[in-house]
Amino acid sequence: MITASIIGGTGYTGGELLRLLANHPYVDVEYVTSRKEAGKKITKIHPHLRGIKKLENLEFMDVDVDKIDSDVVFCATPHGASMKIVPQLIEKGLKVIDLSGDYRFENIGVYEEWYGLKHTGVLEGIKIAYGLPELHRDEIIDAQLVANPGCFPTGAILAVAPLVKENIIEERIIIDSKTGVSGAGVNPTETTHFPNVNEDITPYKITTHRHTPEIEKELKKIGNARVSFTPHLAPITRGILTTAHTFVKKEINKEELIKLYKKFYKDEPFVRIFEDGKVSLTGVRGTNFCDIGGFEIDRNGRLVMTSSIDNLVKGASGQAIQNMNIMFGFEETLGLLFGGLKP
Amino acid sequence: MITASIIGGTGYTGGELLRLLANHPYVDVEYVTSRKEAGKKITKIHPHLRGIKKLENLEFMDVDVDKIDSDVVFCATPHGASMKIVPQLIEKGLKVIDLSGDYRFENIGVYEEWYGLKHTGVLEGIKIAYGLPELHRDEIIDAQLVANPGCFPTGAILAVAPLVKENIIEERIIIDSKTGVSGAGVNPTETTHFPNVNEDITPYKITTHRHTPEIEKELKKIGNARVSFTPHLAPITRGILTTAHTFVKKEINKEELIKLYKKFYKDEPFVRIFEDGKVSLTGVRGTNFCDIGGFEIDRNGRLVMTSSIDNLVKGASGQAIQNMNIMFGFEETLGLLFGGLKP
Amino acid sequence: MITASIIGGTGYTGGELLRLLANHPYVDVEYVTSRKEAGKKITKIHPHLRGIKKLENLEFMDVDVDKIDSDVVFCATPHGASMKIVPQLIEKGLKVIDLSGDYRFENIGVYEEWYGLKHTGVLEGIKIAYGLPELHRDEIIDAQLVANPGCFPTGAILAVAPLVKENIIEERIIIDSKTGVSGAGVNPTETTHFPNVNEDITPYKITTHRHTPEIEKELKKIGNARVSFTPHLAPITRGILTTAHTFVKKEINKEELIKLYKKFYKDEPFVRIFEDGKVSLTGVRGTNFCDIGGFEIDRNGRLVMTSSIDNLVKGASGQAIQNMNIMFGFEETLGLLFGGLKP
Amino acid sequence: MITASIIGGTGYTGGELLRLLANHPYVDVEYVTSRKEAGKKITKIHPHLRGIKKLENLEFMDVDVDKIDSDVVFCATPHGASMKIVPQLIEKGLKVIDLSGDYRFENIGVYEEWYGLKHTGVLEGIKIAYGLPELHRDEIIDAQLVANPGCFPTGAILAVAPLVKENIIEERIIIDSKTGVSGAGVNPTETTHFPNVNEDITPYKITTHRHTPEIEKELKKIGNARVSFTPHLAPITRGILTTAHTFVKKEINKEELIKLYKKFYKDEPFVRIFEDGKVSLTGVRGTNFCDIGGFEIDRNGRLVMTSSIDNLVKGASGQAIQNMNIMFGFEETLGLLFGGLKP
Structure with missing residues (x-):
């Protein structure tokens, strides 16, 4: 059993992380942050997740890196925000999966040109993987930071x-x-x-x-x-x-x-x-x-x-959990293998 | 572990039964029938279910009551069709969950008036429950036939x-x-x-x-x-x-x-x-x-x-599986407890 | 030929008034107001109306009751706003068709209770009609103010x-x-x-x-x-x-x-x-x-x-033009008779 | 004033021709054909067109080339069907606008290859124009047959x-x-x-x-x-x-x-x-x-x-009427100039 936290839990990718992690047999969700909704039950903001025991007593907390010490932290934060929080989490030695664009580029110049902002959180000396398992599984296995693809x-x-x-x-x-x-x-x-x-x-x-x-x-x-x-x-x-x-x-x-x-x-x-x-x-x-x-x-x-x-799944939260499975040695499909909701 | 069969597996409720049963830890899907698609893989007709091991090798078979001896049979057949097949399954001693309207009415006259057809498969001497667990759980527990609600x-x-x-x-x-x-x-x-x-x-x-x-x-x-x-x-x-x-x-x-x-x-x-x-x-x-x-x-x-x-879920296939869980003494939410796909 | 002005021309009902009046053979659109977009061409805000000669040179103007002296003024303003502008237009002797709820109630008490605000523009001594022609055609004919229905x-x-x-x-x-x-x-x-x-x-x-x-x-x-x-x-x-x-x-x-x-x-x-x-x-x-x-x-x-x-048509702008036709003695269907856009 | 007929009036392009021609000041709709619905009022099949005087008394008639002698005939027939009817209309000296693909290709070989059928109605010695006015206006003016673009x-x-x-x-x-x-x-x-x-x-x-x-x-x-x-x-x-x-x-x-x-x-x-x-x-x-x-x-x-x-308009029936306007010397925008139905 591992513990997981989510930075930025009120958006769609935060909601999907919660929906999917609720079905994962080896993950406990520990902290879910939201500046705006701190103190509220997460099912207040995500009423579609009511009735699921694992989530029922969770409340949003304000972002407080000192308190977060989960085995893995998902940053469901927008680009620009991730570069502020991720280095703090990395410094604490936590494994991080960042869903923003901030850590996807080896060449910071390209990032800064296309995103139109200065990268103030460049990380050196740690293992970062681009989290597309089909091309980078080997690097994901022992990465400390996974940059989840767009x-x-x-x-x-x-x-x-x-x-x-x-x-x-x-x-x-x-x-x-x-x-x-x-x-x-x-x-x-x-x-x-x-x-x-x-x-x-x-x-x-x-x-x-x-x-x-x-x-x-x-x-x-x-x-x-x-x-x-x-x-x-x-x-x-x-x-x-x-x-x-x-x-x-x-x-x-x-x-x-x-x-x-x-x-x-x-x-x-x-x-x-x-x-x-x-x-x-x-x-x-x-x-x-x-x-x-x-x-x-x-x-x-x-x-x-x-x-x-x-x-929201293979394009964001599902792939993030797939990466987590790889990073922690779980079967890669754990919590993620079900048929499409068709029709 | 129990075995389940589905009569009429190509429609939407058949597809949902398959999608949901694939996630049920205690059910093996044995036979899935279709007159029209007999011999084809079920993932040929339901491509959204490809990649799920439990379903990958299943093929549609023609309806053949002699061959069916699962612990439970779901009839995802239209009204009028169910009344022909259900009595045969009941006679074999199988537990049946019928998703059509054929066995929902205690008063056959009402059925015949509103459905505009003669009921040729009236069953007597067996326990039939109207499968709305919130009102009829006690009767579902030991029913041989559950008429799944509309x-x-x-x-x-x-x-x-x-x-x-x-x-x-x-x-x-x-x-x-x-x-x-x-x-x-x-x-x-x-x-x-x-x-x-x-x-x-x-x-x-x-x-x-x-x-x-x-x-x-x-x-x-x-x-x-x-x-x-x-x-x-x-x-x-x-x-x-x-x-x-x-x-x-x-x-x-x-x-x-x-x-x-x-x-x-x-x-x-x-x-x-x-x-x-x-x-x-x-x-x-x-x-x-x-x-x-x-x-x-x-x-x-x-x-x-x-x-x-x-x-298609609480209004059909999900409720059918909820009824199955009740009939077989499983935890009622097994294979059925996850958050809504929102947005 | 009559002239018409529209107070509040950037919303959906304003856009529909313009779209429909463009087809009316006897109406020239004179002033279209918008505080926010004053000075811009109306086709800048309503690009779907480009290419229609009658509208091509129109620009939004700021609201200035002194300048407005059209034969008819449509107020496509929200409730609360209409009660401020309508009395000024009425005082100038103009005929007004108000699309808000402000003048629909004979009993101001009911209005104030349900709309939750004080009516500060009550009009007395002028003919006001509730603009549902099927029930009130006779009153609309010689009304100075028509309250277009919700x-x-x-x-x-x-x-x-x-x-x-x-x-x-x-x-x-x-x-x-x-x-x-x-x-x-x-x-x-x-x-x-x-x-x-x-x-x-x-x-x-x-x-x-x-x-x-x-x-x-x-x-x-x-x-x-x-x-x-x-x-x-x-x-x-x-x-x-x-x-x-x-x-x-x-x-x-x-x-x-x-x-x-x-x-x-x-x-x-x-x-x-x-x-x-x-x-x-x-x-x-x-x-x-x-x-x-x-x-x-x-x-x-x-x-x-x-x-x-x-x-937006019979429920708002179309009915407003129907009322205008009645008020000015035009054939009631003028500019309004065409088949539904189906499919 | 000219008269127009429509071959194949029950489909979407037929419906649009009727909707648009109802607004055309110089066109009377004479015959509208439908094998299947012959004898029925056209507003029975196109109820969205009820209440429009010009159309109210029209009935579908069976296809009978002998009876059709309108100034212009629109063929809203599928490819393969047009090649059978168009030559008969042309022989009668009528002007024809065909909405199918049958007469769009100068090179019959290309047509036959891509449409996978033999062209049995090839016309020679008459003026055929590809009815895209922006590129072929001059040819449309004196064409007897206009092949309306896809x-x-x-x-x-x-x-x-x-x-x-x-x-x-x-x-x-x-x-x-x-x-x-x-x-x-x-x-x-x-x-x-x-x-x-x-x-x-x-x-x-x-x-x-x-x-x-x-x-x-x-x-x-x-x-x-x-x-x-x-x-x-x-x-x-x-x-x-x-x-x-x-x-x-x-x-x-x-x-x-x-x-x-x-x-x-x-x-x-x-x-x-x-x-x-x-x-x-x-x-x-x-x-x-x-x-x-x-x-x-x-x-x-x-x-x-x-x-x-x-x-259905510029891509079919509207362009067909634009072509008609050009062929008959009407102002090109007649009956066709109005703003988009937005939102």
């Missing part, structure tokens, strides 16, 4: 990694993603106002989204890649559908492609290959799966790959 | 039962329910055509829905009730929100009401009382909870109660 | 008025309404945050909604009525579906009911009677129609009537 | 035509489109079953959609282009959002791009250029506008253009 990068990298690794495609990769609104967080804005989302679908940050360099730097670790990324907001609550448009540079047919992907992901418990090419968001809803499909090549040599994830 | 009745009965029992309201009860589209089943029809549902909300079977007498006969067992019921189809996949309009016949205030409900449901693991009155469908999504709210009385003595359920 | 009252009153007038039903009327989110206005709130609305349907102000006394006082003008009203927020942008549960006190059958309604509304260009009972929101989307259906009576004598309107 | 091609071609014409981009053009469900037509299928669409977004015919060669052959008329096209089904009723990913081959900045587009479309009443790049589906809902945005170039030289249309 939601778009998770789906995009897994969709094209085998192609990049095997040097099958040209360098140019176009990622056209469609995301549900929960990715925008719990706070209402003009962008998330129901009449502005419903019956519409809109591209945003067309060439400037911060997940672009994250996708690119990970793909570059395994091959050649220049990533062009455009996300779209869709009238959906959960899920990211990624359509990757690439161009083949050697002859390959559908069967070979599928075979390649099956081999690449053969030991991965959370990657499902759809030979018929048809992935869906409802199929992964509420789960930690990344479904991969597409596998089509057109007259112009364009090869289309697709992936679907639940942005 | 989705609307589950939400409606639980919303007003304490009022009827305590004789607080007039006989006239108006149930105005709003349901998601999954209640209409897996087969596409004009009614479920996306452009006909989206951006609309429509009453249907305004005074003639078959769940009307089911709600009424259950409430009559505990008090006076004449039920007027109208369902509405809403542009939602899962969930039923029930608004019950009743009229008080004695003075009662909000606090007393809440107290009454808390007492009535004090030992119920799947009924959550919302003192602020605010229940939601996303709060119960994917769960076996019935959330109860409302608790308001207006100038005219109208008392409004509300309830929310996931029509 | 969205829920429009649908609710039209659904049951013939029953109340003909004394067919008991006094108790239960109105269970389902509304789209645009009724909540253009400003984002927790209530209108997409993930809080989508896949859900929730009752709100269960017994305390301010439209309750508005519905009741109008029905009381034509018969006996005690109104119990509960609105629900549905994951829809536009439209209100009203389900009225009433109890008959004399024998009447469906055919007689339909006949009664057809007679009652026989000269009404914007009321459509659906004999099959089936009204829809998409059928009235973007239109000024109120569709009426239901016409069913159950075993308990409960009579169900339904109506559908577009809350 | 919905995806309309949005895609308009989004990139200026780039192709000015030779700014590389040949490879990737069109990633997102469409509402109404494009799938009025008949329910598994694909359009609400629970299969809602909360999901799915690519389909990833490399094989028939609109691919239509987009390509039109762009090739004005420059170099090799089109790779992938459509996605989104949980929306109306609208197509097109994201075009291209690669610049000469230096150009955003301001120059916008200037180029403004010049290219300067006299087009139905093309709106959004300098802020932000187009929406609700902004064009119910209208004949094509909104164009994007105008962003990334580090890799990828240039993204976007467009939004209402698939």
Whole structure:
């Protein structure tokens, strides 16, 4: 049995951590912080979690690093905030899984350029892993800090990694993603106002989204890649559908492609290959799966790959728990293996 | 460890039984039938369930009562079909949980009138229970056949039962329910055509829905009730929100009401009382909870109660498994206790 | 040709007034006010109205009653704000159509009780009409001020008025309404945050909604009525579906009911009677129609009537223009007669 | 005043033709055909069009070419069906606007390959125009037959035509489109079953959609282009959002791009250029506008253009009426100029 704490427990990823950890047989949730809701029961803010014994008596506490000494701490804090709290936790010797973008970049310059802020919490001399188990499991095992991947990068990298690794495609990769609104967080804005989302679908940050360099730097670790990324907001609550448009540079047919992907992901418990090419968001809803499909090549040599994830699970809190399982030597799927909520 | 079979495994309730039983520690799924898909892997029809070991090697088989000898059989068959298969299973001495309307009525005449067909499978001499544990737990324990309640009745009965029992309201009860589209089943029809549902909300079977007498006969067992019921189809996949309009016949205030409900449901693991009155469908999504709210009385003595359920879980497959747990002496919440998929 | 001004032109009802007036052959839009957006082109805030000549050169102006001298002024201002501006416009001798609740009540006490604020702009000695043409056309013709009805009252009153007038039903009327989110206005709130609305349907102000006394006082003008009203927020942008549960006190059958309604509304260009009972929101989307259906009576004598309107058109801006047509002697349907945007 | 007939009046495009023609001051609708609904009032099948005088007495008639002698005939028939009826109408000397794909291809071989059927109604010796007014207005003016463009091609071609014409981009053009469900037509299928669409977004015919060669052959008329096209089904009723990913081959900045587009479309009443790049589906809902945005170039030289249309209006029936206006010398915007139904 280990203990876990959550910094920033009122948002959607905090809520999902709680929902999922409640089902984990070897984890006790110890502290859940919230500046704003300190003193309230967590089920007051997350009424959908009422009736679950493990969570029923938990109250939000104010952030107080001195008090936190859990085996693992999840930082469900926004970028900019994580860089303030994570170093304090690391200094206490705690294992940390950070869900923000603050520790995802080896090259701080890239981070500072795309995030538009000075990184004031750079950590040196400790083991940091980029928490995408399918590519970095070995580093995660003994990392002290895991930088949990962004939601778009998770789906995009897994969709094209085998192609990049095997040097099958040209360098140019176009990622056209469609995301549900929960990715925008719990706070209402003009962008998330129901009449502005419903019956519409809109591209945003067309060439400037911060997940672009994250996708690119990970793909570059395994091959050649220049990533062009455009996300779209869709009238959906959960899920990211990624359509990757690439161009083949050697002859390959559908069967070979599928075979390649099956081999690449053969030991991965959370990657499902759809030979018929048809992935869906409802199929992964509420789960930690990344479904991969597409596998089509057109007259112009364009090869289309697709992936679907639940942005709050495999794209955030579920993957964080998968990382925790790896870090603590638990079976990797513990607390995370169930079917999609479909329909 | 017990074994379970599912008659009719390709529909939504069949899929949910599989999704939920996959998480049950003491149940092995043995046979899953489908005339149409016999021989196919169940994950071919339910791709959202791929990657779950317990289900991965299962194939649909044709219906063959001779072969079925599981400890429990779930009939996820439509009304009219259940009355043909259930008697055969009962005769074999198996325990059966039927999700159709065929065995819900003690008075066959009422069934035949509202369902418009002759009941050809009437069973005598065996113990049949109406499977709403909150009202009939004692009968479920030793029933051989459990008639799993309809989705609307589950939400409606639980919303007003304490009022009827305590004789607080007039006989006239108006149930105005709003349901998601999954209640209409897996087969596409004009009614479920996306452009006909989206951006609309429509009453249907305004005074003639078959769940009307089911709600009424259950409430009559505990008090006076004449039920007027109208369902509405809403542009939602899962969930039923029930608004019950009743009229008080004695003075009662909000606090007393809440107290009454808390007492009535004090030992119920799947009924959550919302003192602020605010229940939601996303709060119960994917769960076996019935959330109860409302608790308001207006100038005219109208008392409004509300309830929310996931029509495929507490309104069908989840409640069926709850009944199984009761029948087999398992902890009642086994495999069923997790938070709502919110957002 | 007349001139029209709009006080408060940035919200949804302001936008709809502009969209509809752009098609009116006899109206020039003169001033459109907005404190916040003064100086900007109206198509900057309402880009969906770009490309329409009549609107292209209009700019928002700050509110300046001295400058406004149009033949008619629409106040698309919230309650509380209207009572400040309307008296000034009236004093200038202008004809005013107010879309807020401020001038809908003959009895100021009822207004102050339900709206929870002091009415500081009571007007005496001028002709004020409640702008529901189907009941008050004669008063609207020569009113100086028309109080445009609330969205829920429009649908609710039209659904049951013939029953109340003909004394067919008991006094108790239960109105269970389902509304789209645009009724909540253009400003984002927790209530209108997409993930809080989508896949859900929730009752709100269960017994305390301010439209309750508005519905009741109008029905009381034509018969006996005690109104119990509960609105629900549905994951829809536009439209209100009203389900009225009433109890008959004399024998009447469906055919007689339909006949009664057809007679009652026989000269009404914007009321459509659906004999099959089936009204829809998409059928009235973007239109000024109120569709009426239901016409069913159950075993308990409960009579169900339904109506559908577009809350921003017949429930607000369209009805305001209908009132303008009446006030200025134009054909009543001018600029307002087109089919629903279905699908 | 001219007369118009509609072959195939029960579907969505037929319904839209009726809705829009009802507002056209110079058109009388004469015959509306339907094999299945012959003899019924058109408002029986299209109840959203009740209450509109021009349509109220129309009845569907069986298809009988001998009886049809309107000035213009709209064929709202599926591909394969149009090739049977259009030649008969042409032979009678009628002007025809065909909404199917049957007459869009100059090269019959391409048609037969992508549509997978033999073209049995090839017409020679008459003037056929591809009915995209922005590119082919001069040919439409004196065409006897106008082949109305497909919905995806309309949005895609308009989004990139200026780039192709000015030779700014590389040949490879990737069109990633997102469409509402109404494009799938009025008949329910598994694909359009609400629970299969809602909360999901799915690519389909990833490399094989028939609109691919239509987009390509039109762009090739004005420059170099090799089109790779992938459509996605989104949980929306109306609208197509097109994201075009291209690669610049000469230096150009955003301001120059916008200037180029403004010049290219300067006299087009139905093309709106959004300098802020932000187009929406609700902004064009119910209208004949094509909104164009994007105008962003990334580090890799990828240039993204976007467009939004209402698939049933500018993508079908509205454009057909625009073509009719051109063919008959009416003002091109007649009956078609109104703002989007937003929200």
